[in-house]
Amino acid sequence: MNSENRSTPKPTSQDVAREARVSLATVDRVLNKREGVRKATVERVNEAIEKLGYVRDLSAANLARQRTYRFVFVLPDGKGQFLTGLRNSIAEAVKNALYDRISARTILISSRNHTALVKELTALDPAEIDGLAIMAHETPIVRDTIARLKKSGVAVVSLVADQPNSERDHFVGFDNRSAGRTAGRLLGRFVGDRVGKVAVVVTSMHARDMLERRLGFDTVMTEQFPNLTPLPSIEAYDDPEVAQALTRRCLQENEDVVAVYSVGASVRGIADALVEHKAPERLICIDHELTDNSRDLLEEGVLDAVINQNTGHLARSALRVMRAKCDEAPVLASQEHIRIEVLIRENLPPRV
Template identity: 35%
Template sequence: MMVFDGRRPLIPDIATMAGVSTATVDRVLNRRSGVREATLRRVLEAAVHIGYMDKEELSKRLGPRFAKVVFLLPRGTNPYLTGLNTRVRELADLSPGPVKVRSHFIESFNPDALAQALRRYGKSADTVVFMAIDHPQVRQAIDELVMAGKRIITIISDLPSSNRHLYLGIDNFAAGRTAAQIMGRFCHVTSGKLALIAASRAYRAHMEREMGFLALTEASFPYLSVIGPHEGHDNRDENYQNTCRLLQAHPDIVGIYNVGGASDGIGRALRESRRDADICFIGHGLTPDTRSMLLDGTMDAVITQSPDLIYSRAIAAATGEQTDVAPVAMEIYFSENLPAAHHVM
């Protein structure tokens, strides 16, 4: 049994009782971030046990506190990500409870920029929510933040080889297989080509969608050959130019699957070539532009994931109320089952 003298307990006494360093005790007592929840509780309980603070103060310290959450999203012309950022900011103003939410755009497809942003914004945040790029620099930044007691959540595109706590998004391999199933059923031909257009293979989500699409097409529709992927970096102008070249070089294209965003560039090329009625076009992200293309027949189907659900589950995970690791529900829309327009970003 540990015995202390009659003097007022000091930080070293708390450190000894809790089995941590004096620096950790100092961080806890001065309410600085970077301490794991279990360690924080152990230090505070040790402080009560030796008489440094009373139980009322302990209750205050362990009670609700503001959880600082930061969202990091890629900058670019991807309407879904732009809309997600807007929706995050709208929902942040409505979030009940002790949560402070901020969102920032960062340079797209740049692992160094993402790693720097993780370290920069992770210093003052309790939880960082972001779309991961599969790169060693990003994994290192994640692992550093986790070691510092931060909660790391990936959305839309995962990085499972890191120490991130949670992934929130659809099953992207299943999404690619679903796109192939729909396209194979819609293309009433005995032979033809399917074109794959991607943003960048830096995103694991796009690689998984591509792999799922290729696997099911080969198994179920062997008479359809796949060309690509052609990277458009979620840029409508690049997607437009890629599609124009594909249509000119391959007159036997019967389907296009865009695994990324900025589908409006592809739609423009299809309409200008007057091939929009002949080619099955499937993409991701229900946004104002994809909604319009579903209604006018340029697109046949859109696979999406609810930004509201991603946000609510991220906040629940940040505040310790959500530990569910099940994928976010995949939503598929055609022209006939579109939700009300105000539900679209």
């Protein structure tokens, strides 16, 4: 074989030891950040690592040490299809990550039962957790829990709804304000020159993802569509019957509604109210998250578009980010960027 085509061997820990003029055991202690190595020696080893371009094989190191990453997902206990799909995607991702020595469990919490929430969060023992991925309202108890776990060396990521005022390491989810702006742009273009109001239905305005989507949506309405007036948010609490009843009442009380923005509520209830509503022209409806319900409604022509974030990507990204934080390795921004997907009837992915 031509020497020009022959690959250069990757530097090993033995190469680092020779370059730094220390023992292999000392290199191992530096790599694992164990005590008992003088500062000058640590600096010499790190200089050798940088000079040689040594990249540690963390998978092999963890296998040799029989290390298992212990992760916990804390999610709302809602029965909606998005949350169910997210939980299923997490279970699938964890199953496929077993070869990476990852174990994970999911804890379901109630966002409306504060006592139960406090009990579950205070029971989290940092001695039994390496990483936490949490989707919850941004409350003092949630921030305190994140701070307590971070202080004990637990990697923490916020999932779907961010916790920017906490000490979390990373946010896994798409930009909710941009998603709201996207929904606003689409809705305004679909409505066209019609003048009227927009009904807005959310799960809860206590949820940061709902709040940020609403803010983004309102900004676009103000900037680009003066012919449309968004109404105050209707909170349906992920209950299809509540969503149907409240949407129906809103449409009865506001005869000039021309569109509905489903920010993240139970879209089936909203759709039922739209179907039974008698209006001179069909009402435009934009929804978030692709589920079996929203897919059916897109195909039936009740929904016009769905703003989606892939639950499989969310689950896999959360696992990768927690592991990277545990290993003090860089997070690959391009890999972990959760894209905003715009889905209409004509570009729906195949049913799984």
